[in-house]
Amino acid sequence: MSFREKYGPWAVVSGASAGLGACFARDLAARGLNLVLVARRADRLEELGRELEAGFGVETLAVPLDLCQDGFAGRLVEAVGGREVGLLINNAGFGATGGFLEADPAWNARMVRLNCEATVLLAHAFLPAMVDRGRGGMVMVGSTASFQPCPWMAVYGATKAFDLMLGEALDEELRGQGVDVLSLCPGHTDTEFHQVAGVKGPVAGGSADPAVVVKGALDRLGRKQHWVPGLLNKLMSLGARFGTRRMGASLTGKMLKSRMVG
Numbered sequence: 438m439s440f441r442e443k444y445g446p447w448a449v450v451s452g453a454s455a456g457l458g459a460c461f462a463r464d465l466a467a468r469g470l471n472l473v474l475v476a477r478r479a480d481r482l483e484e485l486g487r488e489l490e491a492g493f494g495v496e497t498l499a500v501p502l503d504l505c506q507d508g509f510a511g512r513l514v515e516a517v518g519g520r521e522v523g524l525l526i527n528n529a530g531f532g533a534t535g536g537f538l539e540a541d542p543a544w545n546a547r548m549v550r551l552n553c554e555a556t557v558l559l560a561h562a563f564l565p566a567m568v569d570r571g572r573g574g575m576v577m578v579g580s581t582a583s584f585q586p587c588p589w590m591a592v593y594g595a596t597k598a599f600d601l602m603l604g605e606a607l608d609e610e611l612r613g614q615g616v617d618v619l620s621l622c623p624g625h626t627d628t629e630f631h632q633v634a635g636v637k638g639p640v641a642g643g644s645a646d647p648a649v650v651v652k653g654a655l656d657r658l659g660r661k662q663h664w665v666p667g668l669l670n671k672l673m674s675l676g677a678r679f680g681t682r683r684m685g686a687s688l689t690g691k692m693l694k695s696r697m698v699g
């Protein structure tokens with residue numbers, strides 16, 4: 438079965454207006470999938486849609502939505518209508534650096550809402566029809582932050598641990614029903630994320646090309662349960678699993694504190 442037969446004809450990409458999400462949309466269009474593009478910035482989604490339609494001859498639907506708003510999932514399902522969605526890229530997310538006690542509680546709650554609650558609601562919205570058809574897939578975007586506590590990015594790290602655990606659990610639950618789930622756990626990648634999160638860059642080991650990260654993830658969908666791009670990131674994620682969690686928290690805290698802006 439080709440990629441399009443297994444995961445098409447439509448894919449929903451959350452956070453498609455920038456960074457990894459826009460790269461997912463481009464790569465999937467090159468694989469022949471039609472795209473539902475979701476994020477808040479309508480102008481960017483529409484521009485990307487035009488680029489993909491002209492470049493790859495696919496259909497696109499731009500759905501400008503704030504995934505932190507009540508009722509977003511119902512509005513998205515309504516906009517998607519009868520289109521057959523075979524792939525969900527659960528990607529929209531943001532981070533923030535700084536001490537937990539100095540952070541705005543409402544901002545942290547919003548991060549949990551987008552990075553955790555919205556991913557759950559998106560999965561509920563699109564996975565059941567895939568299971569009924571006996572084919573489909575989901576990519577959950579976690580992070581290297583998923584593997585250990587992240588002092589100075591405490592809430593972000595916790596949300597990404599949630600995403601990894603959710604993705605891996607769903608892959609296990611849906612195995613045998615034709616639906617594949619891959620959790621992608623990138624390290625520092627060249628997107629708008631760091632500007633939004635207030636992280637200094639670049640880091641030792643450099644910043645990954647988002648197009649390379651995305652291609653690697655899509656090539657591994659159905660073959661792996663999670664994927665950490667880059668040797669250094671892989672070693673760090675293994676270190677976090679084989680050392681004590683306290684050791685991981687201490688090392689990660691030192692590294693993240695040195696990278697806070699201001």
Ligand SMILES: NC(=O)c1ccc[n+]([C@@H]2O[C@H](COP(=O)([O-])OP(=O)(O)OC[C@H]3O[C@@H](n4cnc5c(N)ncnc54)[C@H](OP(=O)(O)O)[C@@H]3O)[C@@H](O)[C@H]2O)c1
Nearest residue numbers: 452454455456457476477478504530580625626628629630
């Ligand atoms: N870049 C990295 O180094 C890195 C590393 C590990 C994991 N990640 C993960 O990768 C994912 C994508 O991030 P990125 O690096 O591509 O960052 P990015 O360039 O900042 O893109 C984030 C995307 O999320 C969307 N978004 C943010 N808030 C939203 C909301 N309330 N409703 C709907 N969409 C929203 C943004 O669109 P609008 O602003 O238009 O809404 C944008 O399209 C995130 O889950 C992040 O945690 C990134």
